[in-house]
Amino acid sequence: MSTVVDTHLDHDDHHDHKPTGIKRWLFTTNHKDIGTLYLLFSFLMFFVGGTMALVIRAELFQPGMQIVDPHFFNQMTTMHGLIMVFGAVMPAFTGLANWMIPMMIGAPDMALPRMNNWSFWILPFAFIILMSSMLMPGGGPAFGWTFYAPLSTTYSTDSTALFVFAIHIMGISSIMGAINVIVTIMNMRAPGMTYMRMPLFVWTWFITAFLLIAVMPVLAGVVTMVLTDKYFATSFFDAAGGGDPVLFQHLFWFFGHPEVYIMILPSFGIVSAIIPAFARKPLFGYASMVYATAAIAGLSFLVWAHHMFTTGMPVFASLFFMYMTMLIAVPTGVKVFNWVSTMWRGAMTFEPPMLFALAFVILFTIGGFSGIMLALTPVDYQYHDTYFVVAHFHYVLVSGAVFSIMAAAYYWLPKWSGYMPNEGLAKLHFWCSVISVNILFFPMHFVGLAGMPRRIPDYALQFADINAVVSVGAFLFGFSQLIFLAVVLKCMAKQGDKAPAKPWEGAEGLEWEVPSPAPYHTFDTPPTIEEPVR
């Protein structure tokens, strides 16, 4: 690969000084600073949401109510889902996009740097409002992260208003962040960086950003209807006024299903960067990866009602959504097969990013398989709203999305901090996580099949043994994450080995052509890309 890179290290330009102190973080327009803010925020939220999950698991350790009140349990479930989805996974991806996309496409920064800062700073306010609602009389939202009407309208407490407005501003933040990403990719690519030369992480984010802009406004619309139904006596979701509670679900899942792909497509991009790097072999089937991603995104608009098979849709509608859902296995399969082929006859090594990426491929595929089982309408009647579903989505979200984020962190930490993550600790973190995550989520399939509904604080006696195992797994997995925290803190505290510009032998891409840590301003004049960068 021959790339002309101009990192512009001489400080002849007043933009190159690095502001200091708190103002740097509050007023910044620098994509790296904003990326760091997003990542740290997401890490914090992961711990908050995880702590709530531990409350859930502690209560479910044994049958009977021991620790919390059922109403509080429902708040924990709801807030855990909301915080993990909107506070941990999505901001983590946005943080990665901020850090990496400009560097990967040879841009000096994001296209709209001030708006970028605005998108970030909305988030802390949104989550303070959301969490403060738990202090209201009657507690916070307790209707699940899916806030089905009329439980969230007529039958909810007043914290709903706070929930609605928090979702509103969180949505504004996501939309602005996505517009920024999409415009950066369309407009800021260095000369020669054609679309089909972009690294897959950029591609997947490009499509993710499109999904975000398409569906976040629908979420805004549906929370608005929840607000008016609750406080202004409209009847969107009330049969007596000619509405339908199921209308809520259609609108929600029109957002919700693309949303779950928003939480996995960037993972695909990350894994597509890491596997070739450590297999020392170019990514297999670059073009088909791109098309597959686009196909998944396109299909994601046509499958939403697979969450609603039991709501009493007419048969032909159920069948349509079943077929469309199953189709998604085809492009996703293409991706999995491409990754395996990339490893095939490579020369693999197993540094921490690669370990997490490999675990991702296997565990995500297991989660995908349970997804296909769920897609079969007649059997979904048995699975729906049981722990089988909970097992499915934690496989794709925790050992999928979250594992890929950890892989990304280990892969790019040298570039961010200039220090190598401690390999011993990182491997310990990996092995603890990969074992405990399976103790945590695999047995959930069994209780789910055996008939344990989700979102319950207490359960029948035959589910007791497995739940105890699951809870033990949860605590093991949770505490394993403290190792990750330690690794990150060590890098931030500049402890450990200094990282070279390109710490991973097989890594490719513009980001490895600049020093580590990446200079505050990467490309002042665009580099020229003459050969595909993958």
Added chain:
Amino acid sequence: MSSGNTQHEKYYVPDSSIWPLVGAVALGLIAYGAAHYVIEWSNQEAGFGHWFLLAGIVVLIVMLVGWFRDQINESQQGLYSAQMSRSYRQGMSWFIFSEVMFFLAFFGALFYARMIAVPWLGGASNNVMTGEVLWPGFEAIWPLTTTPGGIETQAMGWGLPLINTLILVTSSVTLHFAHHGLEHGKRGALKLWLAITIALGLIFLSLQIYEYVHAYRDLGLTLQSGIYGNTFFMLTGFHGLHVTLGAIMLIVMFARVLKGHFSKDNQFAFEASVWYWHFVDVVWVILFLFVYIL
């Protein structure tokens, strides 16, 4: 090394700025205040919500003024490259796309109510028993003038809205003329047509308000009168809000035109407002078709 690649222009990265943070504070205050205001209003109790809301709006206005002032200054200093203006244009297009999706949610609700919910309540499709057992005597018609729960209302006619449609379509044409004037350096025409557009927008809004009064006073058509009133007021209401926003944007553009801003090559803000106005116009035409006529 800094010789770089001379055929490419240098990137411009804007200075750090206080306004994004101020904007975030503003949205935070608005969200917190609005939520408490709604709660207090519905429980009819005194509270502090409206103060937060008000403060948020004030901060938001300060932020917008400050941010745009910086932006205009930088633009007038010629700091912006062609690439930046492309970024802005694309950003604005995607923003309008997100607005389209927002309206789609409400149109979706309208279509669902008309084609699925109301017929099902009347016993259609696989909901025969719904009609028979739960809502005997309910008649599934659209506009839904009697809800299953028995709320009655009258349907809104389409005479006045037709006039409104003409007004709004005309305003799109006049705005196009104004833009044409800008492109060809005819400042007089620009000012005239822009003023006419704003006037048409304001007439539209006044007629809209008149229609609301008519609905509430004469027809008993309110936000509370079942799904017909819900979709009617939410769609026209959010549309009206967007017209208001568009009109404010055009008024600001008018002021800037008077100050001599914009040229053939430096007119992003103007163009963005024009796009927005056309978008609002298109939404209305669709709305007119599905809310009033069909």
Added chain:
Amino acid sequence: MKASLYRVLCAALVLMTPAAYAQTLQLNLTRGVTDVSQSVYSLHMYAFYVCAVIGVIVFAAMFWSMFRHRKSRGVQPAKFHDNVKVEIAWTIIPFLILIALALPATFLLIDMEDTDDSDLTVLVTGSQWRWDYEYFDYDVRYRSNMATMREQVYGNLEKGQNYLLEVDRPLVIPTQRKVRFLITSDDVIHSWWVPEFAVKKDANPGYINEAWTRVEEPGIYRGQCAELCGRDHAFMPVVVIAMEPDDFESWITNEETRLAEQRAEEERLLEMQMDMSELMSLGESVYVAQCAACHQPNGRGVPGVFPALAGEGVSVDPNGIDEHIDVVVNGVRGSAMQAYRSQLSMRELAAVITYERNAWGNDTGDEIQAADIHNFIQGNNN
């Protein structure tokens, strides 16, 4: 604590040897007791095996390259990065596999959704947090509450075998008959689920969903509400007893006469005065069964969610008797407080209101009689 540790260890062992313990610990989907549920089970196993086989192939290829193609073995990486033929193959083959899965699913679904030609129809109505059953063509309707005691939930009493899966009045259906369920709700969305029938349908307020089953063997079948419906979503079991058709016939005629007698008795008792202790003891039992879920056994409610009745509100308002009766009889529209008029007899209504006015230190001394309720309802109608 020791017991739980022991349990964890046992369960860990069990998970390692699933087959050996399959009887004591259910790990797989139930086969159920109907043709449909057996087909569902087969489809589930079929899908599972398909996934397992694909998984084995994919993961085997992966592990093979992880062991054989590792740098530490000194291999040189290959350079290939495309192969249109295999890519087309692995697009088409999964597609065919999916068709093979979708076909049986389609036929099964069409069968499951065909509620025509049923022999018996039952209207199932969910409400926070209980089920109402009403038989079409018979004058029988009743309510089914969870029978597990709160003391068991909170660990003050030994948990029984059917902990959380037992109700006071189960639904009774005949075997070998196609029974159609019309499912709806009075408040939020619930979901009526009996795993052994493979029937799960949401109960949407204002709409009726249909489902059916045909049970071959008599027995007791247990399920739960499967849609988050608020605080006590976990405490809303479904129990169905399937009886031979003859037994069912005699049960339901019995039930019809019993309920009719009850109503007649009710009329008669309207004239009768109950004394305070009788009112209070009946009131307490009604309260615990019907009201305590929300207003709590101690009457303190859940702040911000369910109002307290102890020491505040209409229950201690000396002029609030009419309002009190009104709230309980007609419910509060647009809230979780439902109308109990058709759920409780007038005696029970009178007793529970009396109880609320005198329990937990409310001590208003008011005695409400069934006749008061009767008069109130009569007055309401005029």
